Amino acid sequence: MKALLDTCVLYPSVLREMLLAVAARGAFRPLWSARILEEWARAARKLGPVGEAQARGEIALLRAAWPGAELDWPPSLEARLWLPDPADLHVLAAAIAGSADLIVTLNAADFPRDILAEEGLSRADPDALLHGIWQAQPDLVADAAREVRTRAEAIEGRPWEMRRLLKKAGLPRLGKALG
Numbered sequence: 001m002k003a004l005l006d007t008c009v010l011y012p013s014v015l016r017e018m019l020l021a022v023a024a025r026g027a028f029r030p031l032w033s034a035r036i037l038e039e040w041a042r043a044a045r046k047l048g049p050v051g052e053a054q055a056r057g058e059i060a061l062l063r064a065a066w067p068g069a070e071l072d073w074p075p076s077l078e079a080r081l082w083l084p085d086p087a088d089l090h091v092l093a094a095a096i097a098g099s100a101d102l103i104v105t106l107n108a109a110d111f112p113r114d115i116l117a118e119e120g121l122s123r124a125d126p127d128a129l130l131h132g133i134w135q136a137q138p139d140l141v142a143d144a145a146r147e148v149r150t151r152a153e154a155i156e157g158r159p160w161e162m163r164r165l166l167k168k169a170g171l172p173r174l175g176k177a178l179g
Helices: 013-024 034-047 049-065 075-079 086-097 113-118 126-136 138-156 162-168 172-178
Strands: 002-005 029-033 102-104 122-124
Touching (some): 002 013, 002 086, 013 029, 013 049, 013 126, 013 138, 013 162, 029 086, 034 049, 034 086, 075 086, 086 102, 102 126, 113 122, 126 138, 126 172, 138 172, 162 172
Parallel strands (some): 002 029, 002 102, 102 122
């Protein structure tokens, strides 16, 4: 399965780390575009110059770790598409260009299921996607979550309870399942 990851699921960090840890274990192949990554870097500006610099460093590591995940497409593809918010057309174009199966986003209103279906796509919020993978492969997701928690604890210098960490990351169902 190939999943296009929207900006809103790549930033914040724990959500991105969880998705990529599960992807690294073979549950799905992540995809994105240069524009999606640039949106992430711009969003991190809210944290100040250090936030953007940190995001750009994380983006460089992401590109190195996932060669082939970054997509591009001809302008004619985006020009033929329609979404309620034209600013999201690049996300749909990237998903089509990468032959993705779904778009992982928190922005359901701007990706209507009927429009996505016309392009052979569906959408999923990250909690539903990861919870569904957990139901099919609980050990895979639990191992990924432990890895992410260990990194979060090392960065923050304090222990995290799994359910609380995942809930804070926008993954309440998964946190409840693993808590």
